[in-house]
Amino acid sequence: MHRYIIKRLILMIPVLLGISIIVFFIMALIPGDAAQAILGSFATPENVARLRAELGLDKPLVQRYFIWLGNIVQGDFGRSYSLDRPVIDEVLDRLGPTMLLAGTSLILASILGMFAGIVAAIKQFGWQDAAFTFVVLIGISTPSFWLGLMFVLLFSLQLGWFPVSGMTAVVGGGGFLDVVRHLVLPSVTLAVVATGVIARLTRSTMLEVLRRDFVRSARAKGLPERTVIMKHAFRNALVNIIPVLGIQAGFVIGGAVYIETVFQWPGIGRMLVNAILTRDVLLVQGGVVVVAAIYVVINLMADVLQHVLDPRISV
Amino acid sequence: MAVHSKFRRFFYNRLATVGLFIVLVVLVVSAAAPILPLTDPNQTVLTNRLLPPGSEGHPLGADELGRDMLSRLIWGTRVSLAVGLSATAIAALVGSLIGIFAAFYGGWLDNTLMRGIDMLMAFPYMLLALAIVAVLGAGLFNALVAISVVNIPFFARNVRGATVGLVRLEYVDAARLSGKSDMEVLFGELLPNVLPVIFITISTTVGWMILETAGLSFLGLGAQPPTADLGSMLGEGRKSILVAPHVATLPGLVILVLVIGINLLGDGLRDVLDPYLRSGALVSPRPATEVDTDLRRRLRSGDAVEPGTEVSPDGPGGNDGGGNDGGTVPLSVRELRTWFWQRSGRTSSAVRATDGVSFQVPRGAALGIMGESGSGKSVTALSVLGLVPTPPGRIMDGSIRFNGEELIGAPIERLRHYRGNRIAYIFQNPMTSLNPLITVGEQIAESVRHHQGVSRAAARERAQELMDKVQIPNAAARVDSYPHELSGGMRQRVGIAVALANDPDVIIADEPTTALDVTIQAQILKLLDDLRRSEGVSLVFISHDFGVISELCDRVVVMYAGQVVESGTVDEIYRHPLHPYTRRLMACVPRLGDRARALTAIPGLPPALDDLPTGCRFADRCDVVTDACREAPVELRGHGAREARCILVEETSA
Numbered sequence A: 001m002h003r004y005i006i007k008r009l010i011l012m013i014p015v016l017l018g019i020s021i022i023v024f025f026i027m028a029l030i031p032g033d034a035a036q037a038i039l040g041s042f043a044t045p046e047n048v049a050r051l052r053a054e055l056g057l058d059k060p061l062v063q064r065y066f067i068w069l070g071n072i073v074q075g076d077f078g079r080s081y082s083l084d085r086p087v088i089d090e091v092l093d094r095l096g097p098t099m100l101l102a103g104t105s106l107i108l109a110s111i112l113g114m115f116a117g118i119v120a121a122i123k124q125f126g127w128q129d130a131a132f133t134f135v136v137l138i139g140i141s142t143p144s145f146w147l148g149l150m151f152v153l154l155f156s157l158q159l160g161w162f163p164v165s166g167m168t169a170v171v172g173g174g175g176f177l178d179v180v181r182h183l184v185l186p187s188v189t190l191a192v193v194a195t196g197v198i199a200r201l202t203r204s205t206m207l208e209v210l211r212r213d214f215v216r217s218a219r220a221k222g223l224p225e226r227t228v229i230m231k232h233a234f235r236n237a238l239v240n241i242i243p244v245l246g247i248q249a250g251f252v253i254g255g256a257v258y259i260e261t262v263f264q265w266p267g268i269g270r271m272l273v274n275a276i277l278t279r280d281v282l283l284v285q286g287g288v289v290v291v292a293a294i295y296v297v298i299n300l301m302a303d304v305l306q307h308v309l310d311p312r313i314s315v
Numbered sequence B: 001m002a003v004h005s006k007f008r009r010f011f012y013n014r015l016a017t018v019g020l021f022i023v024l025v026v027l028v029v030s031a032a033a034p035i036l037p038l039t040d041p042n043q044t045v046l047t048n049r050l051l052p053p054g055s056e057g058h059p060l061g062a063d064e065l066g067r068d069m070l071s072r073l074i075w076g077t078r079v080s081l082a083v084g085l086s087a088t089a090i091a092a093l094v095g096s097l098i099g100i101f102a103a104f105y106g107g108w109l110d111n112t113l114m115r116g117i118d119m120l121m122a123f124p125y126m127l128l129a130l131a132i133v134a135v136l137g138a139g140l141f142n143a144l145v146a147i148s149v150v151n152i153p154f155f156a157r158n159v160r161g162a163t164v165g166l167v168r169l170e171y172v173d174a175a176r177l178s179g180k181s182d183m184e185v186l187f188g189e190l191l192p193n194v195l196p197v198i199f200i201t202i203s204t205t206v207g208w209m210i211l212e213t214a215g216l217s218f219l220g221l222g223a224q225p226p227t228a229d230l231g232s233m234l235g236e237g238r239k240s241i242l243v244a245p246h247v248a249t250l251p252g253l254v255i256l257v258l259v260i261g262i263n264l265l266g267d268g269l270r271d272v273l274d275p276y277l278r279s280g281a282l283v284s285p286r287p288a289t290e291v292d293t294d295l296r297r298r299l300r301s302g303d304a305v306e307p308g309t310e311v312s313p314d315g316p317g318g319n320d321g322g323g324n325d326g327g328t329v330p331l332s333v334r335e336l337r338t339w340f341w342q343r344s345g346r347t348s349s350a351v352r353a354t355d356g357v358s359f360q361v362p363r364g365a366a367l368g369i370m371g372e373s374g375s376g377k378s379v380t381a382l383s384v385l386g387l388v389p390t391p392p393g394r395i396m397d398g399s400i401r402f403n404g405e406e407l408i409g410a411p412i413e414r415l416r417h418y419r420g421n422r423i424a425y426i427f428q429n430p431m432t433s434l435n436p437l438i439t440v441g442e443q444i445a446e447s448v449r450h451h452q453g454v455s456r457a458a459a460r461e462r463a464q465e466l467m468d469k470v471q472i473p474n475a476a477a478r479v480d481s482y483p484h485e486l487s488g489g490m491r492q493r494v495g496i497a498v499a500l501a502n503d504p505d506v507i508i509a510d511e512p513t514t515a516l517d518v519t520i521q522a523q524i525l526k527l528l529d530d531l532r533r534s535e536g537v538s539l540v541f542i543s544h545d546f547g548v549i550s551e552l553c554d555r556v557v558v559m560y561a562g563q564v565v566e567s568g569t570v571d572e573i574y575r576h577p578l579h580p581y582t583r584r585l586m587a588c589v590p591r592l593g594d595r596a597r598a599l600t601a602i603p604g605l606p607p608a609l610d611d612l613p614t615g616c617r618f619a620d621r622c623d624v625v626t627d628a629c630r631e632a633p634v635e636l637r638g639h640g641a642r643e644a645r646c647i648l649v650e651e652t653s654a
């Protein structure tokens, strides 16, 4: 077990390096010059030259990559010019809200999706399955940013049940219940698509597992159907579902970009959009690298969890 | 079932048709936008600001600049569609090329390309798109590029996977050898064959890509004014959501309907193109085999059920049998017809897996059921406790009595009471029949716990005892082993321990040694034989191998094409086979007890079970066939203990 985790941790290094390479060289592709882009077209040539030197843009590309890599390993992602503070500080401030939102959504989507998928699989050909097909279809076809707006319109503006936006109330906010109240609409909106995907996958995996011989063996023992479904079939299905949950985490984090914009959630997605609109290259770079690294770690955890559940995967 | 599946097919086809209709309408309307009598979508009339839907001249109202919503929606849809479809086309083209080249050339090219693809997939999807937009700048074309790039990996992976399988096939080598150039092979031979995969991938990604491009526009990173797509309209309409909700609501609705249409169409397309879905692989069997409603009614009407033969459900251990007339014959099967219903198009036809099978298993006896694969022997065995998968299986006729109680149509609780308790199964492949994620001890113990209601600790102890009984060395340690940690022979011993868990009256063993090698096979047979005698349990032993059956069994039932064709004692069958089929089989068995011998070497194939001949089912392979054989169904001739289904058998000779 420990050996497996260590092995996976070591295997993570090339992936992280790959991510850093891709991000760095994509950013280096910026037409013209980052210094020019930052300072705008009215900047004096001297200023541009000074910033170029400051950013190290006058050195060869490969050398710049290694300098940059050395810096980011120490947590130095440079300074955001639009916010005038270190990129890493801003990213870390924004990370918590995003993880709270994405994590809640993923948990919500997993529970709902797996439950719906199991029911649809065991009631195949029943009305539940038909209803399921319909709901999943709506789920994966709905633009989440629009759905968020509709929720705000209905539940916040019409019914007044939940706040319109933000993570905490402006006055006297910040308590646990206050955050929960703010979290409901964005996390439900964000969970819709993932629920559809997870439900669909759970259904098809369950259908596949339910045909296996050991399910027949479990039934031949006279075990109650609940035991057959949950203990024998679902556990095996879960082994295949978990890696997909890891991948879904990526889609949920990506989807958070829209939801944070709709609900003014102070997360990293909104930060990235603003950074792109203000051409704050270093902020985009830092945000993307950190989130991509977190995604790699999430997938690693999914793999380890799969390993724990399945004794056959050898070390 | 037939009704359900028809309904479902219809339902699905209908949905796909609805999808096609939606997509066509959207395509036609947006293509016709220039010739439709629409106001200029960019004409601002400030007096019309935020006009509500239903206003004169503006059926869908106007936006915050007084522009006509209907016109803007149609033009916006045009832009969204164009961008989404272009992104799909680019991703499909580039991704497929990468996939097909990587698979065809293999080696370092494959490695480099696929590592790169893996790297791209290490990013959360949306984040990579944002990074690309950050570099290229906000704009519709840049959004298109970003969405294309992030979707390339899906195509590359799927197409590579499909091509790798094809490249190994002989016809590709043949094409190469015939002097075709690489490009001719790639695009002439391979591409046409991976097209379905490309289309399947398109069908799963195109809706997503339209949503994502709209999303980027919504964020202000895609379409820039004055160009508007559905996403940017939605983004602008957000500002006036409170006073004029229609401005933001309508573009979103159009996206929703369009993507629903695309996804419905895509699902329909996959149903047709994907061989896995088409094969009906994704059908889950129900807890018990379905019994035909007509048969159910007949059984319920009473004349088939003998009253007063019910065994107490809580009978201790149950070894006392049932007491009355079921006492000497615990298990009797009469006229069993279990059919598989298969669909083709809108009609369903029956595969008559078992077609009137009867036999009895006396107390303490061992009955062999012998036949080729497809003869219906396993289906017969599984029918006893309703373990034939439904769909497609369905019991159409017959009666199965256990200690006098009718099992066909019995409530599922009754079946569960007997399953693994009074009647236990041993299955063919111990590897797949054991749950890979649960320890073998627990797989034995759960049956004990469920039927005897004992504590966890007691059940575990019992499991260990049972493992000792089936001669698993060091059972105390192996209790916590997982199936993959045991050898094939040990696994089947676990399978036998599961069967013995509750001291059953009948054990049904379905080819329990076929998956094992010969020496192990001998050990397992010996074990089964010993246990059967020491535990006093009746055994139904199913095999294609007369040698194996002759070692264990007293009586044999020979099955062919879903019917019993001959029955008798092992000795009678071996020395004086009556049916031409059995005679041929016995000719292949050189010596009683040669268990390495399988049923082979009979020329020809059994008839298709969904298209059976009127007369004798063996006629096409029979060496003494006459015209009379084909005229009418051949009945079993003889008395209960010695029967054969052949017109040449004299009633008296049986």
Ligand code: SF4
Residues within 6 Å of the ligand: B579, B580, B581, B616, B617, B618, B619, B620, B622, B623, B624, B625, B626, B629, B634, B645, B646, B647, B648
């Ligand atoms: S009935 Fe005719 S065809 Fe059938 S087994 Fe007998 S002799 Fe052969």
